[in-house]
Amino acid sequence: MKINDILKPTFWKVVSVIIVTMGLFSTYYRFSRGLGLTTNLHDSVPWGLWIGFDFIGVGLAAAGFTIAATVHIFHIHKYEPLVRPAILTAFLGYLVVVCLLVVDLGRPENFWHPLVMWNIHSVMFEITWCLICYTTVLILEFAPVVLEKFKIKAPIKYLKIISIPVVIAGVIFSTLHQSSFGSLYLIVPGKLHPLWYSSLLPVHFYISCIAAGLSMIIFESFLIARAFTKEDGFHHTELKMDILSGASFAVLIALIAGFLLKIYDFIGNGKLPLLTVPSTETYFFYLEILIGTLVPIFLLSYKKLIEDKKWIYLTSICVISGLILNRLNVSITGLASSSGVNYFPSFDEINITMMLVVLAIFAFRLIAKNFDVFVSNESEHSVNENGTAKSKQIILSERYE
Amino acid sequence: MVAIFVLALFLFILLVDLIVLRIQGKSHPAFEPALSQYDYPVYDGNVIPIPSNLFFSKGHTWLKKNKDGLxxxxxxPFGTTALGTLLIQKCVKSGKELKRGEVILEGSYGNKTVKFLSPINGSVKSINADVIGKKISNPYKAWGVRLISKDSLENGNLYFGGTEALNWMKKEFIKLKGFIDDHSLKVELVGETMYDGGLLSNNTSVLLVDQSVNDFEKEFLSL
Incomplete structure (x- = not known):
């Protein structure tokens, strides 16, 4: 891509530059003036938008381990083209989470303390270590892509040897910390609203992240098809409907499992009457369940719709929206009445969050452009043994009986 | 309210993106017409092959690099059949230094003449006199011009290959159906011809209004 192409202004480029510029100013203010002056966080509401976004980011990055496990452990190689984009998404998602955590720390210079000052009885200690270990796993999983680019072949051989243990380690770390985000709230039974509080919260978090992570990859496939055109030199980013339909079916299974678990939780813990109490929390809960669970289950139950890209795309948006609502309901809405404070993020909190999201998207594009993130399991331009072009014809028109 | 705010922001951005695409005259991949519904043969009994070793330009010419560098x-196939049977009338002269975008071949659908533009810069080494004035049965065998060029065919901005070419060609035929619909003298004939499994005819050009060929060149043969 020529420098002129990069500098050529487009609507989203202009918007991105504005967001990043504002975000940089807000970051400067946050570190120069402190959390108290730049955020709406205080002793009653110590966790706000940034923690909510940490949950969202990690939840949506879950495709990294689900797709890697599907392909490398269960040997369902149909999903191979999704592995590298999923791992890159997960890696960037975790980087955003780490950045937000550093910004959110009252004493950010002490971010390294959990590495040497172990508190093995703390859930946050486990989360910190799992985040560090899983980010390392993602680096190891993505390393071959970088090494291939620079033609450094020797380490790739060793990485291939350890690839299965690495993927298994990734699944274990992900399982641990995805559920541990739910475990964090087990210590606030009197504060978190009972519509969300449950001893099964870790399991809820884990199942919902599988559905949302896969939906994120589906959503991202459309973004890739929309943003990376052949003009950019991308040749393998076209939508592969059989893969997306298969992933959508897995989303359906995860959603049903999550919904059944929720029903079990409500009946088992006698929480059904709460659903009839008119309150803000009840309405938010209904909205979360409706958008994030019931509508997607309904849509994905129809074979015709699960094979239609329009509905697959809309369903993925529903599931992602459901995860956004769920994580923010647990981390903010569900705690509002007990804290007695109506928290809304400050301008600087919003700016910094949006800046990090924009930078992650920019990094994804940059890496995808310069490394072989998108690979096809079939090459239309391969040559045969005689060195001549393959005679296989791509037929324009096929009959659909 | 934070949850609603974040969700609303997420959905708002998606909505703005759709509007931006609409203004740019593009479609979001999720809402593009499904190609499968158009995957009936567009010509009676035939399917159109896209050989994997050829490149295609937006001006509906194909390019093939030979071992000798020419x-x-x-x-x-789109160009040879879009508005009926194409007869090539003229080729650029041998020895000419051709610039990308200059006329390389002239042909006619019935009595309507169309110009095909050179997809590449180069020096014309030879022309194929055998194709002039004859019906082209196999477009990939009927090369019109051989030239030598310093330009690369691997430039993804200018040339399509493989699956990309396939998808692009499908979209071109979809576009053509709309084009013929818009430019037809007798809409009811187009209805029978183009829809409900109808096929393109060999003399579509006679159905079209006079201005159609100019519009066809702008829509389909420009680079």
Whole structure:
């Protein structure tokens, strides 16, 4: 891509530059003036938008381990083209989470303390270590892509040897910390609203992240098809409907499992009457369940719709929206009445969050452009043994009986 | 309210993106017409092959690089049949230094003449006199011009290959159906011809209004 192409202004480029510029100013203010002056966080509401976004980011990055496990452990190689984009998404998602955590720390210079000052009885200690270990796993999983680019072949051989243990380690770390985000709230039974509080919260978090992570990859496939055109030199980013339909079916299974678990939780813990109490929390809960669970289950139950890209795309948006609502309901809405404070993020909190999201998207594009993130399991331009072009014809028109 | 705010922001951005795409005259991949519904044969009994070793330009010419370095250029199956049977009338002269975008071949659908533009810069080494004035049965064998060029065919901005070419060609035929619909003298004939499994005819050009060929060149043969 020529420098002129990069500098050529487009609507989203202009918007991105504005967001990043504002975000940089807000970051400067946050570190120069402190959390108290730049955020709406205080002793009653110590966790706000940034923690909510940490949950969202990690939840949506879950495709990294689900797709890697599907392909490398269960040997369902149909999903191979999704592995590298999923791992890159997960890696960037975790980087955003780490950045937000550093910004959110009252004493950010002490971010390294959990590495040497172990508190093995703390859930946050486990989360910190799992985040560090899983980010390392993602680096190891993505390393071959970088090494291939620079033609450094020797380490790739060793990485291939350890690839299965690495993927298994990734699944274990992900399982641990995805559920541990739910475990964090087990210590606030009197504060978190009972519509969300449950001893099964870790399991809820884990199942919902599988559905949302896969939906994120589906959503991202459309973004890739929309943003990376052949003009950019991308040749393998076209939508592969059989893969997306298969992933959508897995989303359906995860959603049903999550919904059944929720029903079990409500009946088992006698929480059904709460659903009839008119309150803000009840309405938010209904909205979360409706958008994030019931509508997607309904849509994905129809074979015709699960094979239609329009509905697959809309369903993925529903599931992602459901995860956004769920994580923010647990981390903010569900705690509002007990804290007695109506928290809304400050301008600087919003700016910094949006800046990090924009930078992650920019990094994804940059890496995808310069490394072989998108690979096809079939090459239309391969040559045969005689060195001549393959005679296989791509037929324009096929009959659909 | 934070949850609603974040969700609303997420959905708002998606909505703005759709509006931006609409203003740019593009479609979001999720809402593009499904190609499968158009995957009936567009010509009676035939399917259109896209050989994997050829490149295609937006001006409906194909390009093939030979082992001797010469590049063969011909009209692709869309160009040879879009508005009826194409007869090539003229080729650029041998020895000419050709610039990308200059007329390389002239042809006619019935009595309507169309110009095909050179997809590449180069020096014309030879022309194929055998294709002039004859019906082209196999577009990939009927090369029109051989030239030598310093330009690369691997430039993804200018040339399509493989699956990309396939998808692009499908979209071109979809576009053509709309084009013929818009430019037809007798809409009811187009209805029978183009929809409900109807096929393109060999003399579509007679159905069209006079201005159609100019519009066809702008829509389908410009680079």
């Amino acid at each position: 590049i063969e250029i011909g009209i692709d």
